[in-house]
Amino acid sequence: MGIQRMDNVGIVVDDMEDAKAFFIELGLELEGTAPIEGPWVDRILGLPDVRTEIAMLRTPDGHSRLELTAFHHPAPVTPAPAPPPPHTLGFCRLMFAVDDIKDTVARLHTHGGELLGEITRFQDAYLLCYLRGPGGVIIALAEALG
Missing domain, CATH: 3.10.180.10 (2,3-Dihydroxybiphenyl 1,2-Dioxygenase, domain 1)
Known part of the structure; x- marks a missing residue:
């Protein structure tokens, strides 16, 4: 079978409040926030002792969603060069x-x-x-x- 839809796009952020304010100012609507942690997340990400906070935002038409994730543990990794230029392979x-x-x-x-x-x-x-x-x-x- 084929895919049903693209559910969301995720972005790792260092400051959750600033990121939420930015995307709300753009016009996205906050659906909710939640802490995410536990063995199931460790297994999905292949990282030990993951502790994050997420915020889910949706476009006004309700068709697209954006998931912001702030990692409390392990600390987020900064790409090199930081921030990457728009012609970096794999960058979206x-x-x-x-x-x-x-x-x-x-x-x-x-x-x-x-x-x-x-x-x-x-x-x-x-x-x-x-x-x-x-x-x-x-x-x-x-x-x-x-």
């Missing part, structure tokens, strides 16, 4: 469709969001940009034109 980014890209960038800037380049126009279809968010994750924004 999240793209969100927004109503007003300039306003969204300005609001996210107050939560630590930094443009990697600039807001650019792609033909007559979109305004696009990449910015770095919590934990170094790259967020792409797209505003449809017309």
Whole structure:
């Protein structure tokens, strides 16, 4: 059988409160938070004595979810070079469709969001940009034109 859906995308963050504030400012809605620990998690991750906190957020349309995870034990590992550039093999980014890209960038800037380049126009279809968010994750924004 094939897959049913993509359930969520997970991001490891160092500051849960800052990360939640960033993504809530973007427009995601907090579903809930929970501590995650125990032998079952150790076995899934292949790490000993895992203790984490997660926050689950969903897009306003209810079709996509984002799981933020803060590791209390073992300590999170920082990639080298930190943060990795957008052309790193295996690196992913999240793209969100927004109503007003300039306003969204300005609001996210107050939560630590930094443009990697600039807001650019792609033909007559979109305004696009990449910015770095919590934990170094790259967020792409797209505003449809017309």
